[in-house]
Amino acid sequence: MTNGWNDNLPIYLQVKERVVGMMLDGILKAGDALPSVRQVAAEYQLNPITVSRAYQELVDDNLVEKRRGIGMYVTEGASEKLLASERERFVRDEWPAMVERIRRLGLDLDVLLRAAQPGSAA
Structure with missing residues (x-):
């Protein structure tokens, strides 16, 4: 993920779109772990709640699944x-x-x- 946020779109949606782009580009494949919320928040100087909201939207869209205690993973398909x-x-x-x-x-x-x-x- 590169930096450079668009002021016209909420940051959490931009984080979500970047993850979606990585999936479409084949960078993230089924079964791959997403970077941790803390890691993304620290790297891009974001509030962890912002990153969590983006990840939750991916879960809601059934693109990512939470595995309690170990992280978020790209779902099959x-x-x-x-x-x-x-x-x-x-x-x-x-x-x-x-x-x-x-x-x-x-x-x-x-x-x-x-x-x-x-x-x-x-």
Whole structure:
């Protein structure tokens, strides 16, 4: 997790999103332990309650499980569940605005696909 907090979003949600990002990127896999609340709080100079709230949201979303006395662990299937929900959110919330922008700019699919190729200049 890198530092640099966004003032427009509560810190606990940003901590949660960073953990979600680590799951989606494969950094945290099913069965992996999350860093301890104390460790994260100390490293990022956060209140432990803030980190605990982020972790509790992950538990509430069934992405992480508490193992009493030993910590928090990524649940089986968490990455797949996250990927499915993020894809759905993208298609519902972000894609329509992109399609509108593409239409306004008069871009076509061939131009966009060529621009997406590694090493190509847009």
